Amino acid sequence: VSDADHQPSRTRVPMPVAALSDPHMGDAAKHPERAEKIIAVIFVLAIVFIALFGAAYWQNWEPWLLGGTIGVGLFLLGFGLTAWGKYLMPQGPFVEERHTLASSREERDAMSAALVERSAVVVKRRKMLGGLFALGAGIFGIVALFPLLRSLGPLPENSLEVTDWRKGTILVDSNGRPVRKDTLVVGGVMTVYPQQTVNPATGYITDNGQAIDQTILIRLSDEPFTTMPGREGWTPDGYVAYSKLCTHLGCPVGLYEQELELLVCPCHQSMFNVRNGAVPQFGPAPRPLPQMHLGYNDQGYLIAMAPYDQAVGPGFWERTT
């Protein structure tokens, strides 16, 4: 208890006035005048650059001039202020006592008692009411999930299993042009889509066509060949087609190594050998790319003879093998 408590007339001043002569309150800089001058110069430069930014913006100069002026200006302003704080303001070190955050034993017990005893009064005496209320709140919690989840989108059903490829679907390129026998030379490669996914408004392929139906068409030879037993006749005139969705994470398998006859996924380097049914040769992809059974229609356009025989793209729980 200091004297102050007995002398109510005394004014209490919150600045550590008495310590002005104390080294703790002094400037940290050895040469305060010099520090002040340097900081002043920094501030003046900052003002110049910030004004320059204004001019740059007004005149719509190049972005690097905008960023350069405001960057240098703000940096100098901040640097000057920090230097002011570091060299010309009271550095202490001052000490602040930590006051224990914990309450006294009595206060803690009082709180626990309030919680325990009052809940005993209201809940334990009325167990049925408590149970019913908890049930209601719990059911609400579950029910509330429906608008949070179910409203967001449709059930998946078999959407992950199907594509737009049907028996007889005409293969078109990204501009909607159908593919004929002479579209590709041997060694050529292109991405094809089902004809019905051409967006009539733009003339290009719809997002769905691009994302799900994308198929890579390669002409490996002039003659039909067989990629796998049971797929005889799937490659008319040496054309072979696989789903372009990587079975690892669904990236487009967009790189074709012509000499090795390998399709490479640029995302995680899975490699598929196109001559033997796109079986993965390397990388994390777990399955071959699904192959399309190709043929021609009456007009000589290349068509799918059947939908893909399995889900395209990466694996998921409902996928059957």
Added chain:
Amino acid sequence: MSATAAKTKRSAKAAMGPFGHVGKVVDELDDRLGVAKGGRVFLDKIFPDHWSFMLGEISLYSFVVLLATGIFLSLYFVPSTDQVIYHGTYAPLRGQWMSAAYRSTVDISFDVRGGLLVRQMHHWAADIFTGSIIVHMCRIFFTGAFRKPRELNWTIGILMLILAIFEGFIGYSLPDDLISGTGLRIGYSIAESIPLVGSYLVSFLWGGRFPGNIIIPRFYIIHVLIIPLVLIGLLSAHLGLLVRQKHTQFAGEGRTEDNVVGSPMFPTFMAKTTGFLFMVTAATALLGAFAQINPIWQFGSYDASKISYAVQPDWYMGWLDGALRIMPSWEFAGWGHTIPWEVFLPAVVFPGLIFTICLIWPALERRVTGDVAMHNLLDRPRDRPKRTAAGAAMFALLFTLFGASSTDVLANFFHVSLNQVLWFFRFAVIIVPIIAGLVTYQLCKEMQGVHGIGKRKRALIVRLSPQGEYTTVETPPRPDDEHVELEPEPVPVRIDIEPLGNGGDLMPESSPTGVRQVTR
């Protein structure tokens, strides 16, 4: 007349009280809100002076930059995948069909004044935000600042890191360019890989199959409202707890478990930290001005059937990408179901495990050490070799995985086969963390034994004596070498002043120091 005026002035001044307008405002506020006592304590709050305490400030201020630049961008960005034709300034894209989101991003880059700068600042600030959170977290971890009573604040920090990573990924996806679209597709496939619920999850989130037309608007509102709101809430709690529990500090002269030694909030820390805010902002502005980031106009609008070579995500996703690359293709198929372990394990289970370990680390460590005491003094990492080794092993693991996200680039660069690089990383991801942990442990042990480590070395002067003999002597100590710390001074809470004789004349009109002089 002049006498009357002077008198009025004097009486007005007397009525104003000794502290002028500021005092008046404090009085009025205190009448209504009772701010004087708490406010005074806040102005006197002591901040320990150590450079590592600024790391969290970098996160805070880059978040401020993110909010400011983000508000600017939201005025121009159109979150829609509607197909539109580009008619803007950038000639190579003119006349092309693209999504409205992509077009508006190109417009921000070329046709909005200052738009490109702000866009690049936003992206750089996001990278700095995530990076500085991680470095700040390292400081907290290796010095044991997460120990009782600060476990909750550690947890909040980890949650903010997770949110920052999600926020970054989502923001990266918004422009709907070719590279971000590919990232989004990978994200879709990862969610799809979760057993039982995966296909439902993606169907609900994307409103049907990928890509749909709802994900960009949804991600937009998540990016500009939902996650920032949660982040602001967590950030407030983070800082609130910091003020309530006060800073930790390194041990040193006059520093104990029961005090905090440093410089006061006002004016010293406030000046330094405000200056630092400006400098962090300046750093993002300079990066935005001179370091191009994410030039989306070069990538083209997203087309799910196109891809560019060497696709890599933003750096804070690299470890997950690396984990995906080196995982063997262990898909399970049977009984009418498929479990894509090669995706689910590295991209869902593994990060889940890492973040769970982070979240519960304080409890884990307490269980191992049995240390339930309160800690306000920080550990030196070498004094806790096991914790330091564990942290080093964790980072070695993450860095190795980060390296594994560049297998193709490394194979090209070193002219080795991709297969060799892959197998190298499959082994490295196990061996490197073990070695890093063991080496760190040993280093800590040995550093403990060396006395005086960390002291500044003095240069040696080599002298040749007339007899041709060489001797070395230390240079004379510079002032900072013999660092004698001032004994910390208690913050003067209240100073008692003699009753004043001539009411109101408390101080000279101006004092050279700017500090009020009071007769004692």
